[in-house]
């Protein structure tokens with residue numbers, strides 16, 4: 001097929017080179033954005049008297065037909081066309097003749113591709129945001145369902161202090177709330193139209209970029225034509241945000257994997273999200289959580305591949321930039337695939353309050369409270385810390401816990417100990433006494449839930 005850009009070159013490219021060069025097999029997914037953009041472009045050209053109203057109408061009708069035919073599967077993408085932009089223009093010209101050749105006035109594929117990718121990502125961002133909201137709500141519901149469940153909180157993977165299970169999972173809800181915010185923030189920067197920058201220098205035609213941008217739902221237009229066609233920040237920002245999101249899901253996955261092991265037994269994942277082994281009949285494998293954790297690496301990789309591709313590029317457009325799409329599409333696809341599975345897995349997960357409680361009863365996670373008790377009786381914290389440590393060491397030696405050690409023994413360490421110490425180290429009380437804002441106390445947990453509800457309204 002003769003190349004549209006056949007001019008100073010013969011247009012006779014090697015078949016392998018053609019394949020190598022072509023992006024239609026992956027950029028065809030932007031056909032809707034490409035066609036919508038072209039319709040707005042034709043409208044603008046007519047409004048500015050750059051093309052006639054009749055020709056604009058022909059173009060728009062033609063584009064509408066192409067969109068419909070692709071949607072209905074009547075028209076399939078021609079792999080011989082280099083990319084989606086060429087394909088649409090070629091079919092349009094085939095169908096409506098001369099008028100089709102006018103569409104590419106005052107634009108270039110360089111600003112066109114920059115436009116298409118922004119429009120595409122904007123839509124996907126909204127889709128991802130609504131999936132994040134669903135997950136946050138499911139976490140919130142789990143937190144409400146298991147409001148009173150106590151578990152050990154960990155630092156360094158060592159039992160540290162008693163916390164509410166609800167408080168622990170709400171930590172993930174907070175991360176996801178920031179992910180939502182980050183994406184909204186990015187969307188603002190992405191919502192600026194590059195179309196009209198043309199190849200790199202702008203155009204001699206009397207175009208109206210603001211009008212075209214408005215037709216396409218952009219807030220404003222880019223200020224520098226060179227930047228407009230050479231910038232891939234939106235793709236990079238998108239992948240950075242998605243990497244952070246995946247990192248959050250991956251950490252949560254890691255905990256679910258641990259928690260669903262026999263060593264922990266804190267949760268049991270539903271059969272719907274668990275697989276068996278082909279050889280070991282007893283196995284319940286948390287494959288979905290493992291895959292989310294695994295796919296996080298892939299999203300990081302996508303992000304790194306584009307950062308690396310971009311780092312040495314001179315201004316303005318270079319073909320290297322065609323590498324943006326597979327990376328960002330893969331990240332978006334991966335996130336779109338992970339989110340609903342992850343949400344379903346959380347929604348159907350059972351929490352084993354007894355196992356959490358048992359774990360909380362071992363490991364001296366109320367030792368801080370024992371020290372705080374002495375502080376309450378007037379001892380400086382550092383001295384109280386030392387005594388409590390000695391008592392813990394004794395318990396370990398004698399295979400006891402703080403709750404079972406007799407008052408008499410306590411009093412050998414300090415005369416300040418009295419019967420009420422047992423109340424002070426009672427796990428339930430340890431949790432409810434953590435009244436600081438954002439702490440694990442039940443009131444704080446309620447506040448967190450209310451805050452999320454308010455924010456998501």
Ligand code: ARG
Nearest residue numbers: 023027083109110113321322
């Ligand atoms: N397929 C190209 C891309 O994805 C579109 C822009 C091509 N521009 C050009 N001058 N070759 O980046």
